[in-house]
Amino acid sequence: MKTIICFGIWILTSVMAGFAAKPVSLNSNFRGHGYEVVPIPVTWHTAKKMAEKKDGYLVSITSPEENEFVIQLIKNATNGEGADVWIGLTDEKLEGDWEWASGEKITFQNWAQGEPNNFAYAGLGGSENCVHTWKDGKWNDYAGDVRIPFIIEYDHEIEPDSDSKSSGVKPGVRLKK
Numbered sequence: 001m002k003t004i005i006c007f008g009i010w011i012l013t014s015v016m017a018g019f020a021a022k023p024v025s026l027n028s029n030f031r032g033h034g035y036e037v038v039p040i041p042v043t044w045h046t047a048k049k050m051a052e053k054k055d056g057y058l059v060s061i062t063s064p065e066e067n068e069f070v071i072q073l074i075k076n077a078t079n080g081e082g083a084d085v086w087i088g089l090t091d092e093k094l095e096g097d098w099e100w101a102s103g104e105k106i107t108f109q110n111w112a113q114g115e116p117n118n119f120a121y122a123g124l125g126g127s128e129n130c131v132h133t134w135k136d137g138k139w140n141d142y143a144g145d146v147r148i149p150f151i152i153e154y155d156h157e158i159e160p161d162s163d164s165k166s167s168g169v170k171p172g173v174r175l176k177k
């Protein structure tokens with residue numbers, strides 16, 4: 001009996017540990033807009049399509065405050081760990097001409113040192129046309145066919161997860177749906 005209980009606890013903690021390492025879905029609001037962390041790793045274009053299908057868009061970050069909010073949201077969704085996530089910035093139409101998928105004007109940029117570098121993969125030439133955030137909130141242009149989670153932004157507030165309402169305290173993250 002004891003063995004069975006111990007085994008049960010071992011399975012439970014193993015599953016929970018696996019969970020904690022990944023981003024979970026998390027909804028929150030900032031200055032009248034809704035934000036949804038989507039923990040499914042997909043390509044940049046799939047992320048864009050999924051966001052638009054829900055009448056939102058891949059997040060546009062237009063101020064340092066919004067960047068901080070987004071990074072904190074990702075941390076909350078990963079038990080404080082952080083993760084690389086797609087944001088809506090791209091230069092796929094014209095190299096070096098950055099645009100938000102939402103069409104918003106660029107009013108803020110937060111590139112990591114040495115980025116954007118349009119890094120050439122195995123001599124294939126520049127092929128980094130989509131942007132993600134690193135865990136520290138800095139941005140990197142990246143190959144859009146890499147699969148990582150993403151954030152949807154809405155032009156309206158959404159129902160927030162109650163745990164994400166408190167700022168400054170690392171909340172216990174729970175699964176949505």
Ligand SMILES: [Ca+2]
Pocket residue numbers: 091095096118126127128129130141
């Ligand atoms: Ca590029």
Ligand SMILES: [Ca+2]
Pocket residue numbers: 115116117118119128140141142
């Ligand atoms: Ca890069």
